[in-house]
Amino acid sequence: xxxxxxxxxxxxxAGQRKQVLKGVNLTVNRGDRIALLGRxxxxxxxxxxxxxxxxxxxxxxIEHSMSISWPLGFAGGFQGSLTGYDNARFIARIYxxxxxxIRAFVEDFTELGAQxxxxxxxxxxxxxxxxxxxxxxxxxxxCYLIDEIILVGDQNFxxxxxxxxxxxxxxxxxxxxxxxxxxxxxxxxxxxxxxxGQAVAYDDVDFAVDTYSAL
Amino acid sequence: xxxxxxxxxxxxxxxxxxxxxxxxxxxxSTRFGRENIGFLWIMVEPLLFASLVGLLWSVIKGPExxxxxxxxxxxxxxxxxxxxxxxxxxxxxxxxxNSSLLYHRQIxxxxxxxxxxxxxxxxxxxxxxxxxxxxxxxGYMPIPSDIRLFLAGWVLYALFCLSICLxxxxxxxxxxxxxxxxxxxxxxxxxxxxxxxMLSWLTPSMREFLLYSPFVNGMEMMRKGIWGEKVTAxxxxxxxxxxxxxxxxxxxxxxRRVRRRLSVE
Numbered sequence: 001x002x003x004x005x006x007x008x009x010x011x012x013x014a015g016q017r018k019q020v021l022k023g024v025n026l027t028v029n030r031g032d033r034i035a036l037l038g039r040x041x042x043x044x045x046x047x048x049x050x051x052x053x054x055x056x057x058x059x060x061x062i063e064h065s066m067s068i069s070w071p072l073g074f075a076g077g078f079q080g081s082l083t084g085y086d087n088a089r090f091i092a093r094i095y096x097x098x099x100x101x102i103r104a105f106v107e108d109f110t111e112l113g114a115q116x117x118x119x120x121x122x123x124x125x126x127x128x129x130x131x132x133x134x135x136x137x138x139x140x141x142x143c144y145l146i147d148e149i150i151l152v153g154d155q156n157f158x159x160x161x162x163x164x165x166x167x168x169x170x171x172x173x174x175x176x177x178x179x180x181x182x183x184x185x186x187x188x189x190x191x192x193x194x195x196x197g198q199a200v201a202y203d204d205v206d207f208a209v210d211t212y213s214a215l
Numbered sequence: 216x217x218x219x220x221x222x223x224x225x226x227x228x229x230x231x232x233x234x235x236x237x238x239x240x241x242x243x244s245t246r247f248g249r250e251n252i253g254f255l256w257i258m259v260e261p262l263l264f265a266s267l268v269g270l271l272w273s274v275i276k277g278p279e280x281x282x283x284x285x286x287x288x289x290x291x292x293x294x295x296x297x298x299x300x301x302x303x304x305x306x307x308x309x310x311x312x313n314s315s316l317l318y319h320r321q322i323x324x325x326x327x328x329x330x331x332x333x334x335x336x337x338x339x340x341x342x343x344x345x346x347x348x349x350x351x352x353x354g355y356m357p358i359p360s361d362i363r364l365f366l367a368g369w370v371l372y373a374l375f376c377l378s379i380c381l382x383x384x385x386x387x388x389x390x391x392x393x394x395x396x397x398x399x400x401x402x403x404x405x406x407x408x409x410x411x412x413m414l415s416w417l418t419p420s421m422r423e424f425l426l427y428s429p430f431v432n433g434m435e436m437m438r439k440g441i442w443g444e445k446v447t448a449x450x451x452x453x454x455x456x457x458x459x460x461x462x463x464x465x466x467x468x469x470x471r472r473v474r475r476r477l478s479v480e
Contacts, residue, residue, distance in 0.1 A: 011478055049479065053320035056475045070318040077318040081245050093237035094319055 002028040002051060002068070002143065002173075007060035008197075009046055020046045022197035023060070028173060030066065030142070035184040035205065036177040037212040038194035044177040045073070047194065048145050051175065066142035066173065072132050073147035080121035084112060084131055087120060088138075095139050102138045109134040109160060126153045137164050143173035181209045230321050238322070238330035257338030258345060261297040265290040265346055281416060282445060287356040290346050291438055292410030295369070298339040299376045299408065299430070300401050305331040306380035307387045307397055314479045324474050328384055332377050340369075360443025368436025371455040375429040378459040381466030385473040409434030415447040422449060429455035 004026040010019045020043040028034055036044045049055045051062060052071045070077050078087050088106050092099040107116065110130040120128065130153065136144065144165065153161075165174075166187055178184055184191065184205065191208035192201045195215060202208035243254045252259075269289035276285050309327045316322050350356035359365050387394045405411075409431035414422045425431045432450045439448035 012476065052318065054318050054479050055477065058475075068320075070320070078315060079241065079245065082241065086241070086244060090237055090241050091319075093240070094234050094321060096233060 001030060001066070002026075002062070002064040004047075004051070004199075005061045005063070007047075007050060007057045007062060009043070009050060009055070010058045019197060021050075021057075021194075021199075024194075024197075024199040026192060026199055026201060028143070028175065030173055031171060032190055033174045033176065033188045034201075035188040035191040035208070036175065036194060037179075037184065037191055037208060038177075039215060042194045043197065044194055045071075045147055047199070048073075048147050048175065048177055052145050064143075068143045069136045069139070069141040069145055071145045071147045072129075072136055077132060077135075078120045078128070081119050083119055084110070084116035084123075087131070088116075088135060091135050091139065097139060102135070105138040106131070106134040109137065109164070111156075126157065129153050130157055133161060133165075137169075141172070143175065144169075146174060146176045146178075148177055148179070181213065185209055231323065231326060234322050234326050235330050235333065238316075238326055239334055242330060242334060255341075257334060258341040260301075261294050261339050261342035262346060264297050265293040265342065268293050281413070283442060284350075284355040287350050287441075288438075290343075290350065290356075291441060292408075292434065294339050294343045294346070295372050295430075295434060295437070296405075296408050296410045297342075298335055298373060299379075299404070301335045301338075302332050302376045302380050303383055303397060303401055305335060306384040307394055309384045310388050310473060310477055314477065317477070317479050324470055324477075328377075328380055328470075332380055336373055357442060357445070359441045361440045363440070365437050365440025367452070368433045368438075368440060368450075371436065371452070371459075372430060372433030374459045375433065375455045375462075378462035378466060382462050382469060385466065385469035388473050388477070404430070407431065413438060413446055414449045426451065426454070429458040 004024050007021055007024045007026075008019070009021040010017055012018075024047065026047075036047060038044045046055070048071045050057050051064075052068060053062075054071060079090070082090070084106070085103065088102050089099050091097075092102045107113075110116070110127075112127060112130065115123070115127065120131065123131070165172075174188075176184070176188060188205050190201060190203055191205045191212075192199050193208055193212050193215075202211070243257070247254050247256045266286075269286035272289045273285045278285060280288065306328055309331060310324050313327045316327075317324070347356060351358055383393075383397060387397065407425065407428040407430060409425070409428065414425060414431065414435060417425070426449060432452070432454045435448040435450040436452075438446060439450070
């Protein structure tokens with residue numbers, strides 16, 4: 001379970017303040033596939049970062065009783081000047097896994113071949129997405145945080161993601177930030193609309209998507 | 216209850232040592248790559264610094280001063296100084312530079328500071344060992360008369376350097392002015408570093424004043440540990456200990472505060 005209790009987040013820069021989230025309450029149950037809906041800048045990524053422990057809430061608490069992946073997105077989690085293999089080695093070390101296993105999975109899932117010996121900064125966003133997914137799937141989490149990233153990549157990547165994430169790991173919890181209402185209707189069983197710093201949870205995904213589309 | 220929290224602490228310790236280990240390897244491979252001598256580069260700079268300054272001094276001052284080899288004296292002064300200067304330089308904006316790693320929740324910001332400091336510490340210790348063996352073999356430096364006193368001095372000196380980093384790295388994140396001041400500060404510290412002379416060579420009032428500097432106390436201990444009866448040393452073990460404790464007590468809450476506000480791309 002993941003529980004957000006009255007979570008607020010405020011960013012300050014050069015004397016200016018921006019309140020992104022204002023007292024968000026949210027309960028995520030084991031096995032839930034939650035879609036985060038909201039317009040650009042509404043705070044979807046912020047909420048995902050807070051749940052992932054990347055940033056700290058300004059006030060409020062986030063409790064969790066399961067392992068949560070790092071947010072899978074375009075940025076973060078990599079060192080650009082290191083190669084794909086070096087990043088895999090680093091991940092294996094800090095998550096205490098066998099490098100050989102992770103390496104094998106990454107090679108198979110990403111199909112990047114010799115590119116894995118190149119620095120990650122030379123990768124396209126689709127290639128980064130492949131590596132990010134491969135690494136987090138190799139570690140195995142109870143809950144996956146997915147920030148938009150599912151939409152990048154080619155058909156082959158989409159098919160693999162579906163097979164690995166939504167079929168093989170159908171029992172896992174997922175929190176998915178997406179603008180693609182089709183994906184959301186198909187994959188999620190609950191939806192949360194973030195608007196004006198507030199989060200409202202809906203058990204009826206179709207209704208939530210309609211409400212979001214009307215925003 | 217007590218045993219549960221003990222187990223938690225033990226677990227946390229295991230995780231943090233693993234993370235720091237991984238960070239050190241990562242940092243070494245980004246900074247030095249795997250070509251030619253690789254990570255051995257970490258000792259090259261302190262080594263070059265110590266030997267070139269030693270040569271320069273021996274040209275200016277002659278081969279010996281107060282009955283001590285100038286080359287050896289310069290080496291014992293400059294290697295600890297390099298630890299301080301590099302440690303401080305490396306701790307500037309360390310959170311921002313590494314922020315993409317905060318995606319992994321077991322990595323704490325303290326790990327960034329510690330990993331970088333340990334690299335500098337290892338580099339300087341390797342350089343010290345290397346240069347020490349050469350100077351002892353060539354007769355410029357005696358075999359250390361009290362290696363324990365020397366090591367105690369080194370530990371205190373390093374501890375004080377680390378505690379400075381713990382304060383400077385969060386401050387450099389908070390204010391750009393601080394960040395700009397740091398290079399000047401490392402320069403201003405030079406006369407208070409104890410690198411250039413023994414306290415016994417100075418006037419009593421100067422000596423008393425410099426004994427307030429934790430660097431000087433550590434440096435005197437190291438040199439007494441090497442030259443023994445040949446030098447007179449003045450030091451107080453408590454000075455670097457207390458100064459470090461005070462800085463750590465300021466630095467840790469500062470780090471925590473900066474972490475709470477840190478925005479990660």
